[in-house]
Amino acid sequence: MDLALLRTFVTVHRAGSFTRAAALLGLSQPAVTSQIRTLERQLGRPLFLRQARGVTPTAMGEELAHKAAPHLDALVEIAEAGLDDEAAPRTLHLAGPPEFTAERALPALSGLTGDDGQGFDLRASFGSTEDVLEGLAAGRHDLAISTVRPRGALLTATPLCDEEHVLVAAPRWADVTGSARRQGRGAPVLEAVPVVEVHESLPFVSRYWGSVFDSRPAGSGTVVAPDLRAVLACAVAGAGLAVLPRYLCASALARGDVVALHEPAVPPLRTYFLVARAGTLALPHIARVHEWLLRAASDWC
Incomplete structure (x- = not known):
């Protein structure tokens, strides 16, 4: 059986779409369709059910993916491990929300970059969760930081860390609302304070x-x-x-530039996920960054 056909099959299985798989493989959609049909003829069984939006695997397709994908990923890992040690550094493309990526992820990765024989070049992109996951699925990024766990087989997500949300304002607003809050009036008195947000829908508030x-x-x-640093x-x-x-x-709170207007017993949390395309963690430079960020995140929680 042709390994190229299996590679195309596994990519379609993970992408759930001939169009998306074609983009990931650098092929045309007709070429991907032709390869899948060739494989189906060789096996004598359909592998996918064509639907209005993408494809779903048949029972035969699921069984073949379960058997073939780990071996194809292992072959990729062997091929990457055999690259010339003197080759040019690999480039890793990381995408995520601007504030978290800039304040957390990029500083943590600074020790891994550079021309030291073990490093790599790093390219960062900022965007919304929808944008970064779409870019990752399309092959424009190698890793993405997301506040949503993606569904489907194409992307695999690992919890990275939780962030605590704090309701803050300049000290003068605490003086204005303090008495009422101490009397247990809570939310109603806070409604009188102007709101600073990243979007008209007030997602954080x-x-x-x-x-x-x-x-x-x-x-x-x-x-x-549209930037939390500007909101601060x-x-x-x-x-x-x-x-x-x-x-x-945290620094602004420590300096007294802002104060917490409310301190609930259980503060709201939001989880970040580190997301990769299925199979790509077999690539050494992606696996190294993935592991490094997970290790660094243990100090962020």
């Missing part, structure tokens, strides 16, 4: 209000800036309250 107060925020964003800067300047990851505002 809404999540906090739902988790802590079991309600929805009544107002809208007074300042909306506006909160420090007194523009209003903000819900921020603790890692991002």
Whole structure:
């Protein structure tokens, strides 16, 4: 059996789509379709059910993928391990949310980059969860940091760390709301404080209000800036309250630039996942970065 046909089959199985598999393989969609049909003729059984949106494997397809994928991944690992040690450094493409990637992931990887015979070149891209996962699935990135665990066989996710969300504002807002909060009025008095957010839908504030107060925020964003670092800067300047990851505002809290307006017994958390395409962790440079980030994340929680 032709290994190239098996490689195409496994890629389609993981991608769930001839179109997406073609992009990952650098082939045209008709070429992928032709290879799958050739393999199906050789086996005498259909491997996929064609649907309006992608394909799903038949029982035969699932069985073949279960048997073939580990061996193909092992062959990739052997081939990569046999590369000339003097070859040019590999380039790793990492994508994730701008604040977390810039503040956490990139500094942690600085010790792995460089021309030391063991390092690699690093290219970072920032974007929304949807954008980075789509780019990873399409082969534009090698690893992605996501706040959503992706579904399907194409992408594999490992929990990286949890971030705690904190409701903060400049000290003057604490002075304004302190008395009422001490009287147990909680959310209602906070509704009077302007809100600084990353999006008009108030994703951070809404999540906090739902988790802590079991309600929805009544107002809208007074300042909306699509970067949590800008949100922090506006909160420090007194523009209003903000819900921020603790890692991002810890220094500002320690300096007294902002204060926590509310400290629930169980703070809201959000989980980050480290995501790769299935099979690519057999590549040494991707596996090394994956392991390094997981190790570094143990100090972030």
